[in-house]
Amino acid sequence: MFVAFAAPGCDVALPEASGDYCRSITFRSLPYTVCSFRADRDDIRLFYANEEGAQYLQFDTLVADLEARGETLVFAMNGGMYHEDRQPVGYLRAEDGDRASVNTNEGPGNFHMKPNGVFWLDGARAGISVSEAYLEDGREPDFATQSGPMLVIDGEIHPTINPDGTSRKRRNGVGVSEDGRTVYFAISDTLVTFHDFASLFRDRLETPDALFLDGQVSRIYAPAMGRDEQGMDMGPIVGVVE
Template identity: 55%
Template structure:
């Protein structure tokens, strides 16, 4: 599993053991798992043809910690496809899965407003 760590001037997704070794000074952090991409490599246990498919959400970060990308799938996907999107399309060396069954997004400008008050996992908000 891994940690999404926000600290002064940067944000990182780190595998839990690496996080414990480096002990970064996080202002905000959340733990989840599994890691999707670890130092540029897709998680080794993901199966390309897995039939475990859900709407999934996660977060990836750039190596320099200046770019954070949150992703939610529009359709059910397996871990292999979801992790590959972070690694291959977004070119992010580290990515963390947040959740599948409770994935929601409210972004009316993007045409997405997942209604309802079902149980939720981590809540991330961006304020300008």
């Protein structure tokens, strides 16, 4: 297991290291791991439970299930917020089917920091839509997960994300290129603010839309980089299979 943490505010300069699809980068003196995939080439999926209905909960459980099918997990991270019983807070369309419906309710916490959004995969194309727009479009994608808040919307940082915010946590999220072909998954390797994290997607990865997936419990599986992070049980998992 490899975890590269640094104290908030430190001027960290990690080497621009690569491991297959993933690389370590430094953006505005903060370290991140970014993994990029092609929606028209790579097998990106959402996972929640196996054929018997047992929740995966951990990367290792998912790895073993895929290996039994003759498949290899090459990347994964937690794929959206969940309740104490690990049921997703919002909509999830995973390998085992749909969980709940698109949640546009008002409420507390990051998920309800409107607008929230849905990351979806449909054939050779990916996208991130504001939740209400996702419903209006009537999409029926192959896979989808709802989370919140949106980090970047049409090239602009979420209007209520404060540039002077002081809350620092480990965070992970997803952004999609303008043409819907390239998907970027990112996780901070130190404690960062929402604005720090949103700026990574807007200014370094140049994704017009990006979605926050989770914080504090965020972790990554990237075996080519020697990373198989352990922790509490998870709900939705997003992964790439070969």
